[in-house]
Amino acid sequence: MVKSADERLQLDDGSAIQQIATDQIKPNPYQPRKTFDDDKLDDLSRSIQQHGILQPIVLRTTITGYHIVVGERRFRAAKRAELTQVPAIVKSLSDEDMMELAIIENLQREDLNVIEEAESYRKLMDDLQLTQQQVAQRLSKSRPYIANMLRLLHLPSTVMRMIQQGELSGAHGRTLLALKSTAEITKLAKRAHREAWSVRYLEQYISDNKSPRENHKQQDTNTKPKFIKQQERQLKEQYGTNVAITTKKNKGQITFEFTSEAEFKRLVQQLNDKYKN
Structure with missing residues (x-):
């Protein structure tokens, strides 16, 4: 503790x-x-x-x-x-x-509002050269919790300000990250605030309005073997980002998602640290 x-x-x-x-x-x-x-x-x-x-x-x-x-x-x-x-x-x-x-x-x-909290974790990592796991241990948090908080820093600055001002919750922010376009995220965030959407309603809206390509990807995900889905979840929790595992015959591919240069460098550092250990 x-x-x-x-x-x-x-x-x-x-x-x-x-x-x-x-x-x-x-x-x-x-x-x-x-x-x-x-x-x-x-x-x-x-x-x-x-x-x-x-x-x-x-x-x-x-x-x-x-x-x-x-x-x-x-x-x-x-x-x-x-x-x-x-x-x-x-x-x-x-x-x-x-x-x-x-x-x-x-x-x-x-x-602290959730954006300030996330910025605190990022500053600890950057200034003291700590991994997410080390920050989690020092502050008695789980590593997935730290990872989920850090994801909020990938939101557009306009949406982060909305969260800081209490117009949206951190859960709204994490849900909006399912969208790839900054413009889409900002537009939907403003609508969710204006119409007082719940997090559950926002999740459903995003799910219902996915592009055919995204829906196809979702169908592919649903047909994956259970152990593959389990490995994806574990890797997502471990590295704090979306991870996709695809297999075909005797070959496969593991894909790590990143949305900024800083996140890319963090993933590389985590992978290198894991290899050293």
Whole structure:
């Protein structure tokens, strides 16, 4: 089970609570949350004005001052309350620690939107050169869960914004990825939002409006042996993308689908890692 941010920071180094000037503190560059609810910040600010900051924020020393490791909401609310100092514990942490702790803190509060969550996983993978499996292990998630979240980053930017703003769900987004055209995805996403489609209705609409070629491919899939379908599912879960296995006489082909150069490089890296192991 993943430890809380506070548990991860309980290092026996005798750290004491200090009063640190707010103008010396900067946000965590690895903070996954891009948006903060103004109403909730105002509520927290009023509470801080009345009761003070009950739990110190955690900082890391930098050349120009301090970076927030845990407690950015408290810090932002404190500035709204016009505090010139905040109670803080200063820790010696690596960039890797900062990144993981920022993500863990936000995931535990469950207030990241799914796009921010997916971007957090991608940043961990890119900056720390981690595989999906390694990210899953570090954050106590399943690898298929990480893979499915990352797939949302293949959506057009317009649709990702719709999900961030709560106009569509992450499940809507994953369903729309069945379409190949960016224009199709965007058009149908706007219609699904405008007409308040459920995920199930969207799935049915896409299924009913497949091209003859796609329907033929679906029929081919339905006639595949059970063990082939099972292998396709396992590979899809393992590599986080659609996988097709075709066989003819004594020959066969395994096809991995990718929709961007970044995804192609990720697949190659995973395949190379698997070969090395």
